[in-house]
Amino acid sequence: MNKKLFSLLLAALGCATTALAQRADNYKPTNNRYVKLTETNLPIAFINVSGKTIQREERITARLKIINNKDGKNYGDTLAHPGQKADYEGFIGLKYRGNSSFNSSDKKPYGFKTLAQTLEAGGKKEKVKLLGMGKDNDWAFLAPFSDKSMIRDVLTFELGRPYFGYTPHSRFVELVLDGTYYGIYILTERPGKGKNRLNLNDPGEDGGDLTGDYHVEIDRDDEDIYYTSAYRPLNGNGQANYSKRITYQYDDPDGDDLKEMPAATREAIDKAINDMETSFTLDNYTDPTVGYRKYINTTSFIDYLLSTEFSFNIDGYRLSTH
Numbered sequence: 001m002n003k004k005l006f007s008l009l010l011a012a013l014g015c016a017t018t019a020l021a022q023r024a025d026n027y028k029p030t031n032n033r034y035v036k037l038t039e040t041n042l043p044i045a046f047i048n049v050s051g052k053t054i055q056r057e058e059r060i061t062a063r064l065k066i067i068n069n070k071d072g073k074n075y076g077d078t079l080a081h082p083g084q085k086a087d088y089e090g091f092i093g094l095k096y097r098g099n100s101s102f103n104s105s106d107k108k109p110y111g112f113k114t115l116a117q118t119l120e121a122g123g124k125k126e127k128v129k130l131l132g133m134g135k136d137n138d139w140a141f142l143a144p145f146s147d148k149s150m151i152r153d154v155l156t157f158e159l160g161r162p163y164f165g166y167t168p169h170s171r172f173v174e175l176v177l178d179g180t181y182y183g184i185y186i187l188t189e190r191p192g193k194g195k196n197r198l199n200l201n202d203p204g205e206d207g208g209d210l211t212g213d214y215h216v217e218i219d220r221d222d223e224d225i226y227y228t229s230a231y232r233p234l235n236g237n238g239q240a241n242y243s244k245r246i247t248y249q250y251d252d253p254d255g256d257d258l259k260e261m262p263a264a265t266r267e268a269i270d271k272a273i274n275d276m277e278t279s280f281t282l283d284n285y286t287d288p289t290v291g292y293r294k295y296i297n298t299t300s301f302i303d304y305l306l307s308t309e310f311s312f313n314i315d316g317y318r319l320s321t322h
Contacts (some may be wrong), residue, residue, distance in 0.1 A: 001128070037076035037174055037181045043068040043087065043131055044076060045141070045173045047110075049094065056102070061118040066173070066187075068131060076176065088130055091115040093123055097140055099220060100315065107145035107183065111190070113137050131171040133189055134196025141175060141250065142186040150184055156311045157188075163303045166191065166198055186264035191215075191322060193252040200252055207262030214269055215252035218321040221245070225255045227270045231277050233318070248273055251322070 037044065048063040068087040075081040086098025096102060097111035112138045116126035125137040144150035154170050161167045170188035170233045174181070193200040193215065221228070229246035250258055250269070258266050276295040285291040292298075308316035315321070 035181050037176060039076070040074050040174050041072045042074065042184070043171065043173045043187075044074045045090075045175045045185070046078075047094065047175065047177045049178055051178060054094060054096055056096045058096045058121075059113070059119060061115075061120060061123075062092050062094040062112070062115075063090070064112070065089040066130065074174075076174075076181070088114075088128060090126070090128070091118055093119050099222075100319070101143065104145060105145040107141040107143040109185075110141040112139055112141070114139065127194075130187060131173075133169045133171070134194075136189065136192075136194050136196055138190045138192050138194075138197075138314070140188050140190050141173075142170075142188055144184065144186060150186075152311075153186055154190075156307075156313075159311075160303075160307050163298070163307070167282045191251075198252070203253060203261065203265060206264075208264030208268050210265075210268045210272060213252075214250075214272075215322065216248045216250055216269065216273070218246060218317070219249045219319055221247040222253050223249050225250065225258065225266075227273060229277060230274055246318075 016247040044067045046063075046065040046067070048065075049060060052060050052062075054060060066087040066089075067078070067083050067084045075084060078084060092112040092114055094112045096108050098105075098109045101109050113123075114126050114128045114130075116124045127137045129135050130139060142153055143155065146237060147153070149171075154172070157167050157170060168189040168191060170186050173185055173187050175183065175185040189197060192200060198215060200213035201217060203211050203214070215231060216227075227248040227250075229248070231246065232240040232242055233244050233246055235241045249255075250266075253265075254263065272295075276292070279290065279292045279295050282291060284294070288294065307313075
């Protein structure tokens with residue numbers, strides 16, 4: 001084999017390796033993967049994973065740099081424009097995120113933690129401000145794909161903000177991963193415990209009495225530990241659908257933290273969920289001493305119902321319901 005042909009084969013193999021470093025089904029805005037982002041009035045998020053494959057379950061170490069110039073002109077070529085303002089530059093723990101938004105979309109969303117060091121060095125988390133949003137370490141890049149307007153998530157957040165104690169803040173960005181332009185994403189806060197997120201009090205040390213605040217959500221049974229409701233969802237005729245289940249995931253404290261807490265803590269959380277659900281089934285469910293009013297904040301439930309119906313939230317009530 002002559003040297004020229006051998007060199008061409010090596011180059012082709014290198015291109016193929018780079019192209020397959022990420023999921024083959026992750027959408028790019030053009031068939032030409034060498035398209036370059038030149039100038040934009042949106043912030044630019046550069047993610048560098050050095051060709052490592054991003055996983056769904058386990059995080060990998062990556063570098064994130066967000067360019068956001070005061071004049072609103074941001075350039076994709078950082079060598080030709082070296083003086084640009086970096087809103088953030090540092091390590092992150094990166095993975096794919098989502099269920100429906102992952103499996104039903106050709107454009108894959110990401111979740112990440114901002115880190116003070118690499119995962120290999122211990123992965124100490126670091127709370128930072130991103131694009132003016134409050135300090136925290138838990139973030140996501142939402143991937144608007146089926147929504148061709150790309151504004152529905154952000155619009156829904158803004159419409160709900162006056163009515164809820166906390167609604168995630170978000171910013172549109174252009175995303176470049178290992179030099180490949182992947183299009184417009186939504187950088188957003190993830191709901192969780194924190195000064196700038198959900199104001200939850202720390203759990204008590206004894207457990208069993210639910211001292212403190214707890215955050216759970218109705219979702220899939222794809223975590224290590226979860227709570228399965230004693231009740232079944234209803235079908236269109238109001239009858240129990242025994243082929244389906246209702247499961248709750250533990251968010252704050254999460255499953256890993258619960259494993260290190262007294263068993264009575266998890267038992268108390270599960271009992272509180274069961275007591276609430278049972279109150280809806282009583283003949284005297286409107287009685288304020290034993291019915292649903294004893295267990296829920298009625299106004300916030302009404303606000304949630306209205307917002308879910310108004311926004312046509314197809315996951316409402318059954319998935320990702322906090």
